[in-house]
Amino acid sequence: MESLKRTPFYDLYSAYPESRCIDFGGWELPVQFTGIVKEHEAVRRQAGLFDVSHMGEFMVTGTGSEAFLQKMTTNDVSKLEDGSAQYTLLCYPDGGVVDDLLVYRLGEERYMLVVNASNINKDFQWLQEHLTAEFGGVSLKDVSEETLLLALQGPLAETILAEVTSAPVTALKPFHFTEKTVVCGVEVLLSRTGYTGEDGFELYAPHSAAATLWNGLLAAGAPHGLTPAGLGARDTLRFEARLPLYGQELSADITPLEAGLQFFVKLDKGNFIGREALLKQKEAGLPRRLVGIEMIDRGIPRSHYPVYADGVKIGEVTTGTQSPTLKRNLGLALLEAAYSETGSEVFVEIRGKQLKAAVVKAPFYKRTQGVKPQ
Known part of the structure; x- marks a missing residue:
């Protein structure tokens, strides 16, 4: 190095x-x-x-x-x-x-x-x-x-x-x-x-x-x-x-x-x-939108994982992890606008399997609702 x-x-x-x-x-x-x-x-x-x-x-x-x-x-x-x-x-x-x-x-x-x-x-x-x-x-x-x-x-x-x-x-x-x-x-x-x-x-x-x-x-x-x-x-x-x-x-x-x-x-x-x-x-009208997603099935979405809906690819994860603050498996994903509404069901491909997720509101954390200083 x-x-x-x-x-x-x-x-x-x-x-x-x-x-x-x-x-x-x-x-x-x-x-x-x-x-x-x-x-x-x-x-x-x-x-x-x-x-x-x-x-x-x-x-x-x-x-x-x-x-x-x-x-x-x-x-x-x-x-x-x-x-x-x-x-x-x-x-x-x-x-x-x-x-x-x-x-x-x-x-x-x-x-x-x-x-x-x-x-x-x-x-x-x-x-x-x-x-x-x-x-x-x-x-x-x-x-x-x-x-x-x-x-x-x-x-x-x-x-x-x-x-x-x-x-x-x-x-x-x-x-x-x-x-x-x-x-x-x-x-x-x-x-x-x-x-x-x-x-x-x-x-x-x-x-x-x-x-x-x-x-x-x-x-x-x-x-x-x-x-x-x-x-x-x-x-x-x-x-x-x-x-x-x-x-x-x-x-x-x-x-x-x-x-x-x-x-x-x-x-x-x-x-x-x-x-x-x-x-x-x-x-x-925007062809794609950046949205929040939350895994419903067990799995962590990672950058560049493809996202599907109705059997076709509709976008990919840009960033994802298990949130240290919220303890939930979350991601940001750039999706076709038709699938960007909150509550939309999508599937993230993780290790060859399509696992269920949902579009959720982001930001996931706001200071006013977050952890208070100790």
Whole structure:
């Protein structure tokens, strides 16, 4: 695994004898520290600390930055104010997804984009290709290799963070951030978004601050049950909350509308790449929809398992597992629209057998109805 990339936190993983790393998109990353279910439950009840430094960060600056991002992304960048962020997507002309990402407005004509690790090079090239003469005042810079990113997630995240910063974290609203905020003695960009279905914060800082932030946050969080968490728990947590993962719920072959992300596609904001195709798809009616499914027969639906109804294949599972929180065998599946109504009977092929399932409502977990902190 010597050729795999490592984050600035890699050397700190060895403090956890049960930690196990895997190849994740060319990165050597921990799938677990103490156990996936244990880490999942910690985030639902107390808090978890995730090293997500493999994510990519691009700076978009200069005259015309807002207009450029309006053309490139599906959401309405003009609605952002300084210190606010939004979830959005990059689309191909046919409506398929290049990537999903966050856009942070740092100031007038100054933005940061946070993209998926496996798509860093592809996204940067896509943006550069469309940086035409009309956007001649725009500068695009990839700062991924100099930026660390930690995610502190869970119902006690705010309590823990308040112990290591004098910043008024309680006043920081969701999808807002502050720059030059001192946490554990380190100056960070502190945001409040999340990818687990729980409250949470992100800390962006230079690589040199890795050990100080990691050790400081874990020390402050120890009395509150804070634990390091790996990719395994990150995936089960986001799945329960119906948050998409690029390459599974989103891809070049799946549009944001099919994935149920209409809220983040502002067809009335003006022209953007993919708008015409998405508008046509909306007007014609969606051919497929991403839905929740629950197994009735005994079995666990897994990614890419085919789904049948009336004797024909109608789609496939995008993500599935036994939910650690709900203890039910659940999945997300992209199905033909005719079979997407809640209660529809479908069959998932598992090890050569078609096992009965039903279309159910998703997200499977919402914070307001979930496990309360202990």
